[in-house]
Amino acid sequence: MTETTSIEQFGSSRVKRGLADMMKGGVIMDVVTAAQARIAEDAGAVAVMALERVPADIRSQGGVARMSDPDLIDSIIAEVSIPVMAKARIGHFVEAQVLQALGVDYIDESEVLSPADYVNHIDKWKFDVPFVCGATNLGEALRRINEGAAMIRSKGEAGTGDVSEAMKHIRTIKGEITRLSSLSKDELYVAAKDLQAPYELVVEIAATGKLPVVLFVAGGVATPADAALMMQLGADGVFVGSGIFKSGNPQARANAIVKAVTFYDDPSVIASVSRGLGEAMVGINVSDLPAPHRLSERGW
Amino acid sequence: MTVGVLALQGDFREHAQVLRTLGADVVLVRRPEELARVDGLVIPGGESSVMDKLARAFGLADPLRAAVREGLPVYGTCAGLIMLADTVVDGIRGQESIGGLDISVRRNAFGSQTQSFETDLDVPVLGEAPVHAVFIRAPVVDTVGPRATALARLADGRCVAVEQGRLLGTSFHPEITGEHRFHEYFLGTVSAARFLG
Numbered sequence: 001m002t003e004t005t006s007i008e009q010f011g012s013s014r015v016k017r018g019l020a021d022m023m024k025g026g027v028i029m030d031v032v033t034a035a036q037a038r039i040a041e042d043a044g045a046v047a048v049m050a051l052e053r054v055p056a057d058i059r060s061q062g063g064v065a066r067m068s069d070p071d072l073i074d075s076i077i078a079e080v081s082i083p084v085m086a087k088a089r090i091g092h093f094v095e096a097q098v099l100q101a102l103g104v105d106y107i108d109e110s111e112v113l114s115p116a117d118y119v120n121h122i123d124k125w126k127f128d129v130p131f132v133c134g135a136t137n138l139g140e141a142l143r144r145i146n147e148g149a150a151m152i153r154s155k156g157e158a159g160t161g162d163v164s165e166a167m168k169h170i171r172t173i174k175g176e177i178t179r180l181s182s183l184s185k186d187e188l189y190v191a192a193k194d195l196q197a198p199y200e201l202v203v204e205i206a207a208t209g210k211l212p213v214v215l216f217v218a219g220g221v222a223t224p225a226d227a228a229l230m231m232q233l234g235a236d237g238v239f240v241g242s243g244i245f246k247s248g249n250p251q252a253r254a255n256a257i258v259k260a261v262t263f264y265d266d267p268s269v270i271a272s273v274s275r276g277l278g279e280a281m282v283g284i285n286v287s288d289l290p291a292p293h294r295l296s297e298r299g300w
Numbered sequence: 301m302t303v304g305v306l307a308l309q310g311d312f313r314e315h316a317q318v319l320r321t322l323g324a325d326v327v328l329v330r331r332p333e334e335l336a337r338v339d340g341l342v343i344p345g346g347e348s349s350v351m352d353k354l355a356r357a358f359g360l361a362d363p364l365r366a367a368v369r370e371g372l373p374v375y376g377t378c379a380g381l382i383m384l385a386d387t388v389v390d391g392i393r394g395q396e397s398i399g400g401l402d403i404s405v406r407r408n409a410f411g412s413q414t415q416s417f418e419t420d421l422d423v424p425v426l427g428e429a430p431v432h433a434v435f436i437r438a439p440v441v442d443t444v445g446p447r448a449t450a451l452a453r454l455a456d457g458r459c460v461a462v463e464q465g466r467l468l469g470t471s472f473h474p475e476i477t478g479e480h481r482f483h484e485y486f487l488g489t490v491s492a493a494r495f496l497g
Contacts, residue, residue: 011414019416
């Protein structure tokens with residue numbers, strides 16, 4: 001057998017988007033300690049999101065929310081062998097540099113933290129580590145992809161346990177993609193202008209009928225049925241933030257949501273895994289949240 | 301010919317797409333009765349610890365082991381290679397594999413995602429043109445036992461593709477690069493197995 005001498009290429013789009021491809025059909029769980037990360041891995045999470053506070057606590061405690069302490073992130077990386085993600089503030093490219101140096105597997109440029117820049121997002125092409133970004137509609141998703149995001153998650157409303165915003169965002173993104181597919185070529189120029197998105201990406205999506213990156217759902221998923229609902233609406237997978245570790249029995253709920261995502265189209269499985277989970281997180285109705293407290297409106 | 305793709309988690313739709321392009325009828329396999337219908341099976345990329353956990357939880361692990369023992373052709377990529385290895389190094393606590401390949405596989409052998417890469421590989425069994433291979437938090441084959449054969453190695457000598465009878469495994473992901481030769485090669489094995497029974 002001859003051996004190759006060809007060059008290894010790191011940090012390419014294919015490699016970055018590829019890791020998200022491998023997470024499809026899976027659940028990414030927010031964790032705030034190594035012990036929670038252990039529970040998540042044992043339950044079958046495809047990745048964990050290392051945080052100091054879950055969104056429900058960020059919401060109730062208030063104040064400026066920033067990147068987590070590197071010691072916390074190190075302890076979670078040391079605890080588990082599945083991919084570890086961590087959040088940087090929108091536009092805070094130095095937090096992202098630090099997270100890359102710590103060896104995280106994915107960075108979430110996240111509206112759950114307090115934005116550092118109210119105009120610009122991070123130039124994600126400059127990094128070898130891939131980024132996931134939130135979006136509430138197709139234009140926002142395409143602007144993030146244009147900046148180098150290798151994965152998109154619909155935002156929902158984090159820390160509420162109310163799935164209605166997640167529903168709105170995934171339906172909006174899917175609906176706008178379907179609409180693009182129905183337009184003729186000469187209508188795509190205006191569509192790109194209306195979406196405030198690059199024309200080339202708009203043409204690509206009109207042709208393929210899907211985003212060029214993986215689309216997960218986040219923000220308000222609290223039960224196995226919520227997770228299966230998002231999968232039936234066409235999500236590639238789900239993030240569960242406060243929904244697991246703010247519930248009565250995190251281990252059981254984490255196990256159940258993993259199973260519900262795989263068997264999202266089988267109500268008998270969803271019914272059986274929904275039994276005996278104890279209390280779900282208490283939750284807040286999004287309609288009761290005053291506008292300044294809605295995290296999904298952060299990001300531009 | 302009907303080829304299954306294990307659809308518990310991971311990039312099973314990419315494999316299904318390649319197999320359909322090559323003319324196979326594809327069944328997504330999540331249950332034992334779906335496994336029973338297929339002439340061959342692909343185990344996709346994804347998180348091996350999750351596939352293992354779900355395969356056991358839904359009664360698929362033992363039927364998979366029995367199918368491999370009885371000669372079902374199986375091709376595993378990345379997590380699928382780990383699932384087919386007799387020995388898994390650096391698995392999560394309690395992780396099991398289906399086994400069948402006389403190899404020891406090291407999970408996540410390159411480190412964190414920033415160590416993921418793409419490169420060209422020589423794979424003589426597929427012809428002269430190199431295979432463009434994408435390694436994503438990929439495993440490597442630490443030890444190739446006497447019953448298994450290495451099909452490709454990295455420049456540093458580490459084995460990243462193996463074959464043993466009707467079983468095939470790669471550390472990398474032909475399903476996401478438009479490289480169809482591994483799937484064609486595997487479908488050849490499936491056809492031959494159907495003919496021989």
